[in-house]
Amino acid sequence: MLLLFIVLPLAVAALMPLLHRLNRWLPDALAALTMLGTLLLGIAHIRLIGAGHIYYWDSALYGLPIRLSLMMDGFSLLLLLTISMVSFFACVFSVNYMEHYGGKGAYYALFLIMVAGMNGLVLTTDLFSLYVFLEVAAIASYALVAFGQKHDEVEAAFKYLMLSAVATTGILLATALVYLMTGTLGFAELAAAARAGFDPRLLGLLLAFFLMGFGLKAAIVPFHAWLPDAHPSAPAPISAMLSGVVIKVSGIYALVRVVYNVFGLPVGVSQALLALGALSMVLGALIALGQTDFKRMLAYSSISQVGYIVIGLALGTPLAIMGALFHLFNHATFKGLLFLDAGATEYATGTRELSKLGGINNRLPITGLTTTIGTFSIAGVPPFNGFWSKLLIIVALVQAGQLGLAALAVGTSVLTLWYFLLIQRRAFFGKLAAGMEKIKEVPFYMSFATVGLAALCLAVGLCYPWVADNLIQPGMTSLTNAIGVNGFSLFGN
Amino acid sequence: MDFINLSLLVLMTGLACAAVFLRDLVRSAISLALMSALMAVVLYRLNSPYAAVFELSVVAGLITVLFVSVIALTKEEDQVREAGWPLYVFPLALAAFGLADLLVMRALFSSYQPAGYAAVGESFGATLWGVRSLDILGQVAVIFAGVFGVLALLREKPQTARQKQDAEKAKDGGEKLW
Amino acid sequence: MVTTYLIFAGLFFFIGLYALLTGRNMIRLLIGLEIMTKAVVLVFIMAGYLRGEEFLTQSYIITFIVVEVTLMAVALALVITAYRNTGSLDVRGLARLKG
Numbered sequence: 058m059l060l061l062f063i064v065l066p067l068a069v070a071a072l073m074p075l076l077h078r079l080n081r082w083l084p085d086a087l088a089a090l091t092m093l094g095t096l097l098l099g100i101a102h103i104r105l106i107g108a109g110h111i112y113y114w115d116s117a118l119y120g121l122p123i124r125l126s127l128m129m130d131g132f133s134l135l136l137l138l139t140i141s142m143v144s145f146f147a148c149v150f151s152v153n154y155m156e157h158y159g160g161k162g163a164y165y166a167l168f169l170i171m172v173a174g175m176n177g178l179v180l181t182t183d184l185f186s187l188y189v190f191l192e193v194a195a196i197a198s199y200a201l202v203a204f205g206q207k208h209d210e211v212e213a214a215f216k217y218l219m220l221s222a223v224a225t226t227g228i229l230l231a232t233a234l235v236y237l238m239t240g241t242l243g244f245a246e247l248a249a250a251a252r253a254g255f256d257p258r259l260l261g262l263l264l265a266f267f268l269m270g271f272g273l274k275a276a277i278v279p280f281h282a283w284l285p286d287a288h289p290s291a292p293a294p295i296s297a298m299l300s301g302v303v304i305k306v307s308g309i310y311a312l313v314r315v316v317y318n319v320f321g322l323p324v325g326v327s328q329a330l331l332a333l334g335a336l337s338m339v340l341g342a343l344i345a346l347g348q349t350d351f352k353r354m355l356a357y358s359s360i361s362q363v364g365y366i367v368i369g370l371a372l373g374t375p376l377a378i379m380g381a382l383f384h385l386f387n388h389a390t391f392k393g394l395l396f397l398d399a400g401a402t403e404y405a406t407g408t409r410e411l412s413k414l415g416g417i418n419n420r421l422p423i424t425g426l427t428t429t430i431g432t433f434s435i436a437g438v439p440p441f442n443g444f445w446s447k448l449l450i451i452v453a454l455v456q457a458g459q460l461g462l463a464a465l466a467v468g469t470s471v472l473t474l475w476y477f478l479l480i481q482r483r484a485f486f487g488k489l490a491a492g493m494e495k496i497k498e499v500p501f502y503m504s505f506a507t508v509g510l511a512a513l514c515l516a517v518g519l520c521y522p523w524v525a526d527n528l529i530q531p532g533m534t535s536l537t538n539a540i541g542v543n544g545f546s547l548f549g550n
Numbered sequence: 551m552d553f554i555n556l557s558l559l560v561l562m563t564g565l566a567c568a569a570v571f572l573r574d575l576v577r578s579a580i581s582l583a584l585m586s587a588l589m590a591v592v593l594y595r596l597n598s599p600y601a602a603v604f605e606l607s608v609v610a611g612l613i614t615v616l617f618v619s620v621i622a623l624t625k626e627e628d629q630v631r632e633a634g635w636p637l638y639v640f641p642l643a644l645a646a647f648g649l650a651d652l653l654v655m656r657a658l659f660s661s662y663q664p665a666g667y668a669a670v671g672e673s674f675g676a677t678l679w680g681v682r683s684l685d686i687l688g689q690v691a692v693i694f695a696g697v698f699g700v701l702a703l704l705r706e707k708p709q710t711a712r713q714k715q716d717a718e719k720a721k722d723g724g725e726k727l728w
Numbered sequence: 729m730v731t732t733y734l735i736f737a738g739l740f741f742f743i744g745l746y747a748l749l750t751g752r753n754m755i756r757l758l759i760g761l762e763i764m765t766k767a768v769v770l771v772f773i774m775a776g777y778l779r780g781e782e783f784l785t786q787s788y789i790i791t792f793i794v795v796e797v798t799l800m801a802v803a804l805a806l807v808i809t810a811y812r813n814t815g816s817l818d819v820r821g822l823a824r825l826k827g
Contacts, residue, residue, distance in 0.1 A: 063687065063691075067687075067690070067691055067694065070694060070698070071694060122676060122679055122680045123679055123680065123683045124680055124683050125683045125684050125687070126684070127684075159705065159706075160701075160702055160705045163698045163701045163702040163705065164702065166694070166698040167695065167698045167699060167702060170691055170694050170695045170698065171695075173691055174691060177684075177687070177688060177691070181684060185682075185685065185788055185791075186684045186688060189684075189685050189688035189689070189692065189791060189795060190688055190691070192688075192692060192795045192799065193688060193691040196692060196695040196699060196798060196799055196802055197695040197698075197699065199699065199802055199803075199806065200695070200698065200699030200700075200703055200802055200805075201702075203703055203806055203809060204702055206703070206705075206809055206812075206813075207813070208813045208814065211806060211809050211810045211813060212810070214806055215754065215803075215806050215807075215810060215819075218799075218802075218803055218806065219748065219757060219761070222761055222799060222803075223745070223748065223761070223764070226741075226761070226764045226765055226767075226768060229768045229792070230737075230767055230768050230771065233768055233771035233772045233775065234771065236772065236775050236785075237662075237730075237771060237774075237775035237778075238665075239665070240664065240665060240779055240781070256658065258657070258658060259658050262654075262658070556732065559732075559733075559736040562736070562740070562766070563736065563739055563740070563743070566739075566743045566744070566763045566766075567743060569747075569759050569763060570743060570746065570747040570751075570756070570759070570760065570763070575753065575755055575756065578756065579755075579759065582759055582763070585763070585766065589766055589769065589770070592773075593769070593773050593789075596773050596774060596776075596777040596782075597776075597777050597782045598773050598776065598777070598782050598785065598786050598789070600786045600790065601769070601773060601786040601789040601790060601793075604789070604790050604793045605769065605789075605793065608794075608797055609762075609793055609796070609797075612797060613762065613796075613797060613800055616797075616801060616804055617758075617759070617800075617804070620755065620804045620808060621755060623808060623811075624755075624807070624808070624811045630752055630753040630816065630817050630818045631752070632750075632751065632752050632753065632756070633750065633752060635750075636746070636750035636751075640746065643742075643746060644739075644742070644743070644746075647738075647739075647742045648735075648739060651735050651738040651739060651742070652735055654738075655731045655734045655735050655738065656731055659730045659731050659734055662730045662731075664778050664779045670781050670783050670784045671783060673783065674783045674787075676783075677783035677784055677786075677787050678783075678786075678787040678790065681784065681787070682784075682787040682788070682791065685787065685791040686791075688791065688795075689791055689794045689795070692794060692795050692798045693794065693798060695798065695802075696797075696798030696799075696801050696802055699801075699802040699805065700801055700802060700805045703802070703806060703809050704805055704808065704809070
C-alpha cells in the first residue's frame with residue numbers, strides 16, 4: 058500500500074487540532090508513532106524492491122472513478138527510509154524541545170504534512186505531481202521555519218519563500234514547455250519521448266531551468282543564499298529535517314529523477330554538476346570554518362556535504378553513484394544528529410554562540426558524547442558511517458581519473474574534521490564558561506533522539522556491507538539503469 | 551493568433567508593468583486583478599472555460615481580497631519608498647529582454663508541431679478526478695499546509711516565563727488597587 | 729501562433745522577476761511573484777488548446793491555482809508576522825541575517 062505513505066501522515070495531521078484538545082501528550086505520541094509506522098512500512102518494502110526492480114501501485118478505488126498510480130524503486134525506497142527515520146527522531150526530540158514554543162498541535166500537523174509532501178514527491182510518477190508535492194513540503198516548511206515568530210525566523214522564512222517560489226515557478230515553466238513539446242509529463246513516457254529525439258537547443262534551455270530550480274532547492278553553491286539563514290533559524294528538530302532530508306528530497310532526488318530518468322546524463326549536465334558540486338564542497342567548508350554560531354556552522358557544512366553527494370552523482374559511474382546515495386543517507390543521520398545536539402545545547406545553555414560556551418561536556422555528558430560521534434561521522438573517521446561513503450566517492454573519483462577532485466574531496470574532509478574539532482574544543486571541552494555552572498542535561502526524550510541517531514551512525518558504519526547490499530545497491534541500480542551505464546544510453550555518447 | 555487575443559496579451563503586459571510600478575499598493579493589487587481578469591478571457595477563448603472560471607474567481611477575486619486586506623491591516627504602504635532607478639532602467643531592460651525573448655522563441659518554436667497524445671478522459675470531470683487523482687490528493691495536502699501554516703504563524707505569541715510573571719504581577723496590582 | 733504566446737509568457741516571467749529583484753515592499757514582491765505565475769498558466773493552456781487536450785491542461789491549471797492561493801496565504805501571513813515584529817513592510821528591514 059504505497060498510498061499509506063502519503064495518506065497516513067496527512068490523516069493524522071488533519072486530526073491534530075482535535076487530539077490536542079483531548080490530551081496534552083496525544084499529539085506527541087501519535088506523531089512519533091506515525092513516523093515509526095511509515096518507517097516500518099518502508100522496512101517492509103525492502104525485500105520487495107530487489108536490485109533494478111520497480112514496484113508500480115495502481116488503484117481503482119472501489120468503483121470510484123479515481124486512479125492513483127505510484128511508483129517505488131530502489132532510489133525512492135532509500136529516500137523514504139531516510140525521511141521516516143530522521144522524522145521519527147526529530148518528532149521524539151520535539152516532545153520536550155517544542156514545549157516552550159506553544160501551538161504544538163499546529164506544529165505536529167505541519168511536520169506531518171511536510172513528511173507527507175516529501176513521501177508523495179518520492180513516489181509520484183509524473184512531473185506535475187512532483188511539482189505539487191514539492192510545494193506541499195515547501196509550504197509546510199516555510200511555516201515551520203517561522204514557527205518561533207521572532208524577527209530572524211520570519212526574515213529567514215520570507216527569504217526562503219521568495220527564492221524557493223521563484224525556483225518552483227521556473228521548474229513549472231520548464232514543465233509546461235516539456236508538455237508542449239512531448240504531450241506528456243509521465244516519467245516513463247518522457248524518457249521514451251526523449252529517446253526519440255529532442256531539439257538539443259531546447260533541451261539545453263530546459264535543463265538549465267531544471268538545474269537552477271532544483272539546484273536552489275538543494276542549495277548547490279551559487280543558489281545557496283537562503284540556506285544558512287533558514288536552517289539555523291528554524292526550531293532544532295526542523296533544522297534537522299531541513300538539512301537532513303528536505304534539501305535532499307526536494308533538491309537532489311527531484312533533480313536526479315527528472316534529469317537522469319528522463320533525459321539521461323548528458324555530458325554538459327555532468328560537467329556542470331561536477332563543477333558546482335566541487336564549488337559547494339569547498340566553499341561550504343571554508344565558510345563554515347569562520348562561523349561562531351553552532352547551527353549556522355552546521356548549515357554551511359550541509360552545503361559542503363551536499364557538494365560530495367552532487368559530485369558522486371555527476372560522475373555517474375556505478376561506484377560514484379553508490380557512494381553518493383550512501384552519503385545522502387549518512388548525511389541525513391549525522392547532520393540530523395548534529396542539529397539535534399545543537400538544539401540540545403541551546404536548550405540547556407540558552408545560547409548557540411560558540412564563544413559563550415565552554416567545558417560543558419561534564420555537565421551535558423550525553424549531548425557531548427553524541428556530538429563527538431556526529432563529528433567523527435561527518436569528518437569520515439572510521440568506523441563511523443561517513444567514512445565509508447566518503448571513501449567510495451573518493452575511490453570512484455580516482456578510478457575515473459579525476460585526481461584533482463579526489464584531492465579536493467580529501468582536503469575538504471580534513472577541513473571538516475578541523476572545524477568540527479574546533480566546536481568540540483571551544484564548546485564542550487576546556488574550562489567551564491561563565492554562567493554554565495548550573496546547567497543540566499536535557500530531558501529524556503531529547504537524549505533518546507540524539508542517542509538513537511548516534512547509535513545509528515555507528516551501526517550503519519559497522520554493518521556497512523548489509524546496508525550497502527540491501528539499501529544502497531537497489532538505489533544505485535535504478536539510477537545506473539536510467540542513465541544507461543550498463544549497456545544502453547539515451548544520448549549515445 | 552487572432553487579433554483579440556493579441557491585444558488582450560498586450561493589455562496584460564501593460565497592466566503587469568502598472569502593478570509593478572504604481573506607487574499606491576492598492577492600485578497595484580487592482581492592476582494585478584485586472585490582469586488576471588483579462589487572462590481569464592484569454593483562457594476562455596482558448597477553449598478552457600473551467601480554468602477561466604478559476605482564474606477569475608480565485609486569482610482575480612480571492613487573491614486580490616487577500617492582498618487588499620493585508621495592505622489594509624498593515625497601513626504602512628506609503629512609508630516604504632521604492633527606489634527610483636528600477637523605473638528608469640526598466641524600459642531598457644524590458645526592450646533587451648523582449649528582443650532576446652523574440653529571437654529565442656522564434657528559433658526554438660517556429661517549426662512547432664504537436665506530437666504525441668496524453669491520456670485524457672471524456673469529460674473535464676473525468677480527467678480531473680480519474681487521470682489527475684494524485685493531484686487532488688496533493689491539493690488537499692496543500693490546503694492543509696496552508697491552513698495550519700496560517701494558524702501557526704498568526705497564533706498568539708508564546709509568552710516567556712518572565713513575561714507571564716510580569717503580566718500576573720500587573721494583574722495582581724490592578725486588583726489590589728480595587 | 730505558438731511563438732507569440734511564448735513570447736508573452738517570457739515577458740510576464742521577466743516583469744515579475746524584475747519586480748522581485750528590485751522591489752522593497754514585501755507585498756510588491758509577492759505581486760511580482762503572481763505576475764510570474766501567469767507565464768505558467770499561459771503556456772499550459774496554450775499547449776492544451778493546440779493539442780486538443782484542454783481537459784488535461786485545465787486540470788493542471790486548477791491544481792496550480794489552488795497551490796498558488798495557498799502559497800499566497802502563507803506568504804501574507806508571514807508578511808503580517810514580519811510587520812508585527814518590525815512595524816514596516818520594507819524588505820531592507822529584514823536584513824539582519826547575512827545570507
